[in-house]
Amino acid sequence: MNAQHPTRSKWPRRDVLAASAVLLAGGAVGSINRSAGATGEAAPRPAATPLPWPWTTLDPLEAGRRAYRFYKDKGGCGTGSFLSILSLLKEEVGHPWTTLPDMMMAHAASGFGGHGTLCGALAGASTIINMVTFGEERDKILQNNQIVDRLFWWYAEQEFPTDRFDDISPIPDQIRVKAMSPLCHTSVSKWALAAGANINTAEKIERCAKVVGEVAYTVTLALNEFFKGEWVAPAWKPSEEISHCVMCHGPSTATKKAPRWNQQGHMECLMCHRDHTT
Ligand code: HEC
Ligand code: HEC
Structure with a gap:
């Protein structure tokens, strides 16, 4: 999965401190969301930890x-x-x-x-x-x-x-x-x-x-x-066999707009369809 991708320069890791700040905010929200039990003393429910996780x-x-x-x-x-x-x-x-x-x-x-x-x-x-x-x-x-x-x-x-x-x-x-x-x-x-x-x-x-x-x-x-900053996922490109299908049926990309974007996905079309253009 990785061998074919060019190595990129280091990307900053996400801010761990920012994540724990969100965690604290979540705790505060959790305390407002106490369920109103008969005694009024129900334990606060912990909020879900927001993504991304470490x-x-x-x-x-x-x-x-x-x-x-x-x-x-x-x-x-x-x-x-x-x-x-x-x-x-x-x-x-x-x-x-x-x-x-x-x-x-x-x-x-x-x-x-x-x-x-x-x-x-x-x-x-x-x-x-x-x-x-x-x-x-x-x-x-x-x-x-x-x-x-x-x-x-x-x-x-x-x-x-x-x-x-x-x-x-x-x-x-x-x-x-x-x-x-x-x-x-x-x-x-x-x-x-x-x-x-x-x-x-x-x-x-x-x-x-x-x-x-x-x-x-x-x-x-x-x-x-x-x-580690050694890999960035490359954008999908259709294989040679299906690039003409995608030009008409989509999906549209940042650089190429399909005239009729009427199919969903990046799978190999010819596995399931015949080529009606030949
Ligand atoms: C030049 C544009 C063009 C290309 C290239 C093209 N199509 Fe189409 N395709 C159409 C048009 C137009 C229709 C008619 C339906 C419509 O109006 O969208 C159609 C219909 C279809 C249909 C539904 C009808 C049928 O014949 O089964 C499928 C499935 C399909 N194409 C798959 C493909 C696949 C797979 C490829 C590549 C191997 C491909 N198309 C290449 C334009 C294109
Ligand atoms: C896993 C199988 C599979 C793959 C892979 C696949 N298709 Fe399809 N596709 C289908 C099936 C099944 C239908 C519904 C066909 C029907 O209604 O007769 C369909 C429907 C369509 C339709 C709508 C027209 C119609 O006949 O309903 C188009 C256009 C189309 N596919 C294009 C593509 C293109 C372009 C690709 C590749 C990028 C692709 N498909 C990949 C199985 C597949």
Whole structure:
């Protein structure tokens, strides 16, 4: 995700003092919001800690290994990617990360509730990305969405599963297939067909555990570099095959306005549509 980006000069870290000032203000608001109990002495409810929450340099391989294990032990890709990074932040940073429930992203498993939409590994990891980069601006562009967009593009291009976790896997050297899109559906189904494995087999579970590990590893590495000022998420550019589609159908960009911006998104059009212009 990071190798292709030019190194930028140092960017200032966000102001930690400003964040704690907001925290204090939040406490004051909380005291006004006392629930009027019968005694009038109900304890003040703490206000939610505003974003962004603090990041610290984490070990990407440890995040990846935890994600691989949590996928199998805790149940699913959303929990695997989210809890791997969250558990490290709880240990290394503490509050406010300690206020988040471990199973917050459990519903993201199998593309949310088994629906096969967004890969849960991307869902869990992108929740953390938003929480630490919310409001972060580089080159006048908000980075939370840009990093998530970049992550989804990276994922679609990967041939999964990688061999990074083969040393802890009972099924190493699995067949690798390009995910094609950030959708659980294409990522898993294309692999299952190529591997001749059903969705409920040990092989498929192993494959997805490694995918979750790779996503957690990559996101942790990217966030480490982002907060060291070594990386800025580049703006999305359509691939050569679809740049003419985007010129007509959108999305419009800062430099190019689509005549009819009537499609949403940055996915590869030709995965699902024929080219009606040829
Ligand atoms: C020169 C402009 C232009 C280009 C380039 C273009 N389209 Fe279109 N496309 C149109 C117009 C005009 C329509 C008719 C519907 C409308 O009025 O928006 C259309 C219709 C469609 C439709 C709905 C009807 C159908 O044929 O299924 C899809 C889907 C679509 N385009 C996808 C694509 C994709 C994918 C590409 C690139 C491979 C592409 N378009 C390239 C202008 C364009
Ligand atoms: C994951 C599959 C998928 C991808 C990727 C995808 N589309 Fe679509 N798109 C669809 C489906 C399904 C519809 C609804 C088609 C229908 O109603 O017949 C649709 C609808 C559209 C429509 C509205 C016209 C219509 O027939 O309803 C346009 C225009 C369109 N897509 C363009 C694009 C372009 C341009 C891209 C790439 C930037 C793209 N799509 C990527 C699946 C996809």
